[in-house]
Amino acid sequence: MKKIRIGSFLNKERTDLNLTQSAFVKNILSVSQYSRVENGEQDLKSEDLIAILIANKINIEDFFTKVLENKSTPVSEMELKKVISEKLAQAFYDHNLSQAKKIEKQISKLTDNRLLYLKVTIIIAIL
Secondary structure, rough: OOOOOOHHHHHHHHOOOOOOOHHHHHHOOOOOHHHHHHHHHHOOHHHHHHHHHHHHOOOOHHHHHHHHHHOOOOOHHHHHHHHHHHHHHHHOOOOOOHHHHHHHHHOOOOOHHHHHHHHHHHHHOOO
């Protein structure tokens, strides 16, 4: 059975809400713990997950439906970078400046993001 990486789904919810990690976890976890969860480096206790969802008014049933329906969950930051890079390329081919700017926000949260950040900066300038 494939291990589900909740962190990538939490990251999407957090970025959709336009919140920092600190604002999203609301002292339920430390920011460093939560960052490791988003990056797939640490697991999250179920009670902490539920507390974060409730604190951010995220419908628990909808959240788990998204998790269970998703078949391509990134399992590491390296895989996440690959997914982001593919989305960035698609935004460029679609001439979608707003999508490229959203991706720029996602890239800023990665630990080693220099190459991706350079790519997104160039793509935004071109678009």
